[in-house]
Amino acid sequence: MIAIRELSGVYRTAYSDAAAILRGMWPVLLMLSAYFVTVVMGYFSVPLLVTTPIGKIILRMLLFCGFAYVAAPLYVALHRYVAYGETRWVPSRAEYGTAANIYTAYAALSILLWFAPIIAGETLSALGLNAAGILCVLFGLLAVWLVMVRLTTLLPMTALSPERAGWSPALSQSRHRFWFVFMASNGPSAPFAAVLMILYQAAHNETMTYLPWWIFSCLAMLGMQIIPLAVGTRLYQRFATTSW
Numbered sequence: 001m002i003a004i005r006e007l008s009g010v011y012r013t014a015y016s017d018a019a020a021i022l023r024g025m026w027p028v029l030l031m032l033s034a035y036f037v038t039v040v041m042g043y044f045s046v047p048l049l050v051t052t053p054i055g056k057i058i059l060r061m062l063l064f065c066g067f068a069y070v071a072a073p074l075y076v077a078l079h080r081y082v083a084y085g086e087t088r089w090v091p092s093r094a095e096y097g098t099a100a101n102i103y104t105a106y107a108a109l110s111i112l113l114w115f116a117p118i119i120a121g122e123t124l125s126a127l128g129l130n131a132a133g134i135l136c137v138l139f140g141l142l143a144v145w146l147v148m149v150r151l152t153t154l155l156p157m158t159a160l161s162p163e164r165a166g167w168s169p170a171l172s173q174s175r176h177r178f179w180f181v182f183m184a185s186n187g188p189s190a191p192f193a194a195v196l197m198i199l200y201q202a203a204h205n206e207t208m209t210y211l212p213w214w215i216f217s218c219l220a221m222l223g224m225q226i227i228p229l230a231v232g233t234r235l236y237q238r239f240a241t242t243s244w
Helices: 004-024 024-049 051-083 098-126 130-150 154-160 166-174 178-186 189-203 212-238
Strands: none
Touching: 004 024, 004 051, 004 098, 004 178, 004 212, 024 051, 024 212, 051 098, 051 154, 051 212, 098 130, 130 166, 130 178, 154 166, 154 212, 166 212, 178 212, 189 212
């Protein structure tokens, strides 16, 4: 049974860490916001370059992988700030070396996992198997979500201890703790996900002007990134001694 008191402590710590990041690492957050804007603009510009559905999906996947590459040092710096209070306002790839490179690799693999069911579903639909394509996407994304919950500590492990980072130790750390890790990693960021959905609907209905939409969207995306990052970092520190 999930300990409510224990989860409430995780939630308080997550919001406290997020507030600390806002105070101590705001230049990194500004850089991430600039990257977010660039990625979103690139996402919606993809149809100008390719016209086929699969081509659009693959190009967008590559766009996110590119984001993972350029943003990896920033995320490593944020993990290390949460764990150690280490402040780096303009972190570089050279500064973090192996950690940034491994972080890029695992982040890119995670992106590929998320896109795999979508690509497979679109391929099935192109072959005339529309129902199979829809089921592939739905069940595939659900499976990836469950796997990513089990891998919650993978990226924090990569940022803090790149020499031991891997799928096996991350899976070991979440073994027999799935529901706790699920609630801890998804719950605190849920309000920001709800805000992002509202903003998406506002953009679709054209009920909000561009400037406030961009501002609130960046804040919501930062919340969806920072809070799980902080939670994952704390969970890794907590379970770092788990045998594997």
